[in-house]
Amino acid sequence: FAHFAVNGIVYTMVTCLTAERIEINNDVVSIGNSTFTGSKTTEFIINGDVATIKKDAGTGSELENIQISGSVGTIEEQAFAGCTNLQTFDVGSIESIGYRSFYLCSNLSTVNIPGLKTLGIGAFRSCTSLTEIDLMSIVSIDDNAFITMGSVMGVYGQGFEALSKV
Numbered sequence: 001f002a003h004f005a006v007n008g009i010v011y012t013m014v015t016c017l018t019a020e021r022i023e024i025n026n027d028v029v030s031i032g033n034s035t036f037t038g039s040k041t042t043e044f045i046i047n048g049d050v051a052t053i054k055k056d057a058g059t060g061s062e063l064e065n066i067q068i069s070g071s072v073g074t075i076e077e078q079a080f081a082g083c084t085n086l087q088t089f090d091v092g093s094i095e096s097i098g099y100r101s102f103y104l105c106s107n108l109s110t111v112n113i114p115g116l117k118t119l120g121i122g123a124f125r126s127c128t129s130l131t132e133i134d135l136m137s138i139v140s141i142d143d144n145a146f147i148t149m150g151s152v153m154g155v156y157g158q159g160f161e162a163l164s165k166v
Helices: none
Strands: 002-006 009-013 021-024 028-031 043-046 050-053 065-075 088-097 110-112 132-135 154-157
Touching: none
Parallel strands: 021 043, 028 050, 043 065, 050 065, 065 088, 088 110, 132 154
Antiparallel strands: 002 009, 002 028
16 A cells, blocks of 8 residues: 555555556645555656655655656655666755665666755665766765766766765
């Protein structure tokens, strides 16, 4: 069962586990733990804001594309770790990406994350297809955020307050 909340109401997805595309046209309070685990969903679109994407929300899922037109407050630890099919993550703005959130997303090549303030330990570790990321708003990058990259990557940013071993 997959759980998510829209406008404070918690929904459980039972029949959607086989849906290839899920689109929500509201703000979402949270995308719960293991929401996409075991699902066949490849495309997830939210036309609104998301307060929190919980731990392991999409870990190991078949997601290929995630689009959130509004803002995201926090992506918790390992939210999309091991999503080897994930190619794009596009969000209007985001505050914080947690520990190993996109760890082992080996096909992730496009990441649009304006407004990002904090990037957690190993957030994009082993994302071997990621070639460019814009960090113009970043305040803090934790250890090993980009370790084990397979190709040269352009990282753009300014005025870092804290920068660890990237």
